[in-house]
Amino acid sequence: MNVNDSEILAGILEREGYVPAEKMGKADLILVNTCSIRAGAENKGLWFAHSIKSLKEKNPNLIIGLCGCVAQQEKENILKKMPFVDLVMGPQGIDEFAGLLKQIETTNDLRLTTNDKGYVTYFKEQACSTRKLPVKRAKSPRTYVSITFGCDNYCSYCVVPYVRGREVSRPMDEILAEIKALDKTIHKEVILLGQNVNAWVGGLANLLREVSAIAGVEWINFMTSHPKDLSDEIIAAMAELPQINHYLHLPVQSGSSKILKAMNRKYDRDYYLKLVEKIYSKIPDITLTSDLIVGFPGETEQDFKDSLSIIRHANFDSVNTLMFSPRPQTAAAALPDQIDGPTKNARLLAMMEVVENQALAKNQQLVGKTLDALVEGPAKDGRLSGRTRGNKIVYFDAPLELLYQIKPVKITSAKSWVLEGSISSGVG
């Protein structure tokens, strides 16, 4: 979502006549788009904002904006802690950004002389359902289109409903218009985005069918899926429609039913495993990935073992392993039995090892197979880098002219996080 938000902010800046600076030291305006999903992400954004303070000292005309979820969470506190910031704007402010920019430009003189006047703040609790804003898309074959904003689920560890507001769905015609207007010579894969796309109000399966019918859309993905809302219709659409990748990110968060209840996830281990079984039965070649949090308050050794075992039972290709981090306003931050840092660290490392070994084993099963790969760009070692339909990175030798094309690649070797392959002679 943040990448997509940044592309929209860049699109608005471009429309308003701004051009990218050669380097940060020459910029007139720097926006720091922050994420508050975990303490680490929040600190990274704030640290970066502090690191550019010296640029403001050298160039008092520089406008520094702090956007995104940390801005929404901290609101005016940012101005107290970081007086060099001129604009503090939450993610729902993106619709008003062009107007805010005008305000900043016109209050420029005030801001030059004092930091306690002339700044601009904008916070809105609720996103609009419509969003017709310019997007300056990365020159990448994979591109993002938002279909929902916000979230109603209130998982007990998650700050998203507090910073991005209640869930709203973008209208179908607006989503389809945005996808139809994409430059299909570059953007071959559309990723439908939202905190919980399965809850899109018109039925995600219907939307997938409409997007599949758009000429030039070759691959479709969607994320993120809440397991409780993954309907039979969505699974059927994935199985039937050739444009939809057989890739699903389905966050489980814990393998323990007790912890899932405390997380307010609204499903238990048994439900999740039955759902996964159904997915494998309908789409046998699906690549399934997930998220697991270690060290949630009250997590016992047995709960942790249940999380380790679900990696094997669900046969995940990969898992984002995350350490529980108490977030402001959330219920889990106030729970008793918080787990100490060394225990959380040890569990995280143990889980990462299990995930890495399983990812390797699953990738090794692909050796010898030929998979379609969407060519993304040069890899660091001079070869080309592509993505399979299962979202796996694959490196292979091929000419750069194949950029943005979909090519069959024979997998020759596998590591945990990358495949290697070759394009058979004559292809391309």
Ligand code: SF4
């Ligand atoms: S579904 Fe839960 S984890 Fe996902 S954004 Fe909503 S509240 Fe957060």
